[in-house]
Amino acid sequence: MQQEQTITLRPPDKKDGAAVWELISSAGTLDLNSAYCYLMFCNLFQDTCVIAEEKGQTVGFVSAFFPPDRENSLFVWQVAVDPEVRGRGLGKAMLNELLSRHGAQRIVFMEATVSPSNEASRRLFQSVAAAHSCPLEVIHEEGYPAGLFPSGHTHEDEPLLRIGPFHKNNT
Numbered sequence: 246m247q248q249e250q251t252i253t254l255r256p257p258d259k260k261d262g263a264a265v266w267e268l269i270s271s272a273g274t275l276d277l278n279s280a281y282c283y284l285m286f287c288n289l290f291q292d293t294c295v296i297a298e299e300k301g302q303t304v305g306f307v308s309a310f311f312p313p314d315r316e317n318s319l320f321v322w323q324v325a326v327d328p329e330v331r332g333r334g335l336g337k338a339m340l341n342e343l344l345s346r347h348g349a350q351r352i353v354f355m356e357a358t359v360s361p362s363n364e365a366s367r368r369l370f371q372s373v374a375a376a377h378s379c380p381l382e383v384i385h386e387e388g389y390p391a392g393l394f395p396s397g398h399t400h401e402d403e404p405l406l407r408i409g410p411f412h413k414n415n416t
């Protein structure tokens with residue numbers, strides 16, 4: 246029987262930036278940012294990012310941060326999972342890693358933008374909301390409608406999803 250491989254989760258550092266760029270480039274479902282962006286993010290936002298590794302390979306990544314004007318909301322920028330390890334709950338495990346790393350007192354809401362075609366990502370956030378018995382709101386006007394993107398740069402709407410409050414006693 247094939248031994249279930251273990252995937253480990255940890256905060257990133259700048260040495261992870263290149264592998265993250267490769268992962269997102271090959272995943273094909275996300276906006277690929279510059280390699281510099283991923284080196285910088287892995288370096289400066291370590292406490293709100295997660296690297297997933299299996300057999301020394303980077304198989305998952307979550308980038309997130311606390312927007313300065315909404316310090317109790319964790320904005321999840323990208324969730325990337327290597328197609329080879331999809332279906333094993335890695336996306337949810339990485340988001341739960343961030344929730345447990347910071348606790349519900351710090352993270353009252355979790356936010357993200359998810360394009361309509363990214364059904365896997367939408368299901369992931371619905372699953373996190375259900376697991377924490379939290380409402381999930383879709384707020385189009387607080388996201389990034391397709392019309393905001395440069396002309397000639399076709400991009401889907403990016404409606405904002407908001408999960409929470411994670412604890413009834415903090416709103």
Ligand SMILES: CC(=O)NCC[C@H](N)C(=O)O
Pocket residue numbers: 274275276277321322323324325357358359360366403
């Ligand atoms: C949660 C998530 O992965 N959103 C993606 C937003 C956007 N399309 C991007 O790839 O940065």
